[in-house]
Amino acid sequence: MLTAWAAAADDAMLTWTKLSSKQGELPAPGPSTEQTGAMVGDLDKDGVNDFLITARQAAPAILWYRRSKGKWAKYVVEDQLVPVEAGGTLADVDGDGDLDIIAGADYSDNHVWWWENPYPNFDPRVPWNRHVIKNSGKGQHHDLLVGAFDGDPKPELVFWNQGALKLYLARFPHAQGTRSRGRIARFSRPRRSPKGWPASIWMAMGWKTSWAAEAGSNTMRTAHLPRM
Numbered sequence: 001m002l003t004a005w006a007a008a009a010d011d012a013m014l015t016w017t018k019l020s021s022k023q024g025e026l027p028a029p030g031p032s033t034e035q036t037g038a039m040v041g042d043l044d045k046d047g048v049n050d051f052l053i054t055a056r057q058a059a060p061a062i063l064w065y066r067r068s069k070g071k072w073a074k075y076v077v078e079d080q081l082v083p084v085e086a087g088g089t090l091a092d093v094d095g096d097g098d099l100d101i102i103a104g105a106d107y108s109d110n111h112v113w114w115w116e117n118p119y120p121n122f123d124p125r126v127p128w129n130r131h132v133i134k135n136s137g138k139g140q141h142h143d144l145l146v147g148a149f150d151g152d153p154k155p156e157l158v159f160w161n162q163g164a165l166k167l168y169l170a171r172f173p174h175a176q177g178t179r180s181r182g183r184i185a186r187f188s189r190p191r192r193s194p195k196g197w198p199a200s201i202w203m204a205m206g207w208k209t210s211w212a213a214e215a216g217s218n219t220m221r222t223a224h225l226p227r228m
Ligand SMILES: [Ca+2]
Pocket: 041, 042, 043, 044, 045, 046, 047, 048, 049, 050, 067
């Protein structure tokens, strides 16, 4: 009874405030149209979430909206035009304790990149260093997610490459400050799917643990499997 009352009280207190760049309440993201992506995370580690907007029609391709003293300030992360697709994600790629940005290219380009968070040295006009994760094969990478897939506690990136109709895993560089690209592995379809599994299942084995993923044109789910 007490829990139900508390939940109802929280709902009653929840209010939303709309802020619009059209009304001048937020800096406008342009000049590009086609804002492809929005990512949320605490990029400056002050305990308050910030957000990023990506675009693919004109530079700059990535902007960071930093929350500071009750206002939003706009910082350039990528000052070039790179065709960033929807579906980027945030993770500490280089292991130095701050969130970095990971995103893939749209149909026109075969890259997947990550941008190195320069914490604590932020300048609204200075872009972040961009690194390459993938620069071969086919284009379009909508769906990216980060998790601990191979049995050690370090995270890896899994992404679906729409142009190739293939699912990839990329290991992060192992040591702080490394510029290595890590390692990219490819999922493959099992010759015989276990009974009852959907036809869209992909599997990666030979790592410390086995895992499976189901991928479609705009969705992806993954799960650990018992040792096989
Ligand atoms: Ca923040």
